[in-house]
Amino acid sequence: QVRLVESGGGLVQPGxxxxxxxxxxxxxxxxxxxxWYRQAPGKERELVAGITKGGTRNYLDSVKDRFTISxxxxxxxxxxxxxxxxxxxxxxxxxNAASPWNDYWGQGTQVTVxx
Numbered sequence: 001q002v003r004l005v006e007s008g009g010g011l012v013q014p015g016x017x018x019x020x021x022x023x024x025x026x027x028x029x030x031x032x033x034x035x036w037y038r039q040a041p042g043k044e045r046e047l048v049a050g051i052t053k054g055g056t057r058n059y060l061d062s063v064k065d066r067f068t069i070s071x072x073x074x075x076x077x078x079x080x081x082x083x084x085x086x087x088x089x090x091x092x093x094x095x096n097a098a099s100p101w102n103d104y105w106g107q108g109t110q111v112t113v114x115x
Contacts (some may be wrong), residue, residue: 003025003026004023004096004107005107006108007022007109009110010112011112012113014113016113017083018082019079020093020095021111022036022077024076024089024097031099032052032098032100033051033098034051034078034098035050035094035095035097036093036094039091039108040091045094046060047105051078056077066085067082067083068083078095087113087114089115090112091110092109093109093110094106110113
């Protein structure tokens, strides 16, 4: 089993920044890709950014120039630096860790961008 604990959500004005963190513990040896997803009210959960153990990254088009995903393998932690936040970024953000056999999810952290 893998446990994921997220932190760093909150309220921010448009144009502001937030940094999300997700610490993994447990059977982390099997984890390759870690990622951030988000789900806004009434919408499906979507992949925001992902990063492999080797550092290959991918992003949702709408966040490509504003968000940066990074990973500290020594600390088993993945980060999402979010800049130039927009109201449409408002959602619950979930950390995900994928092994060849399972997907693991964090509890989610709320990000609200408001004027």
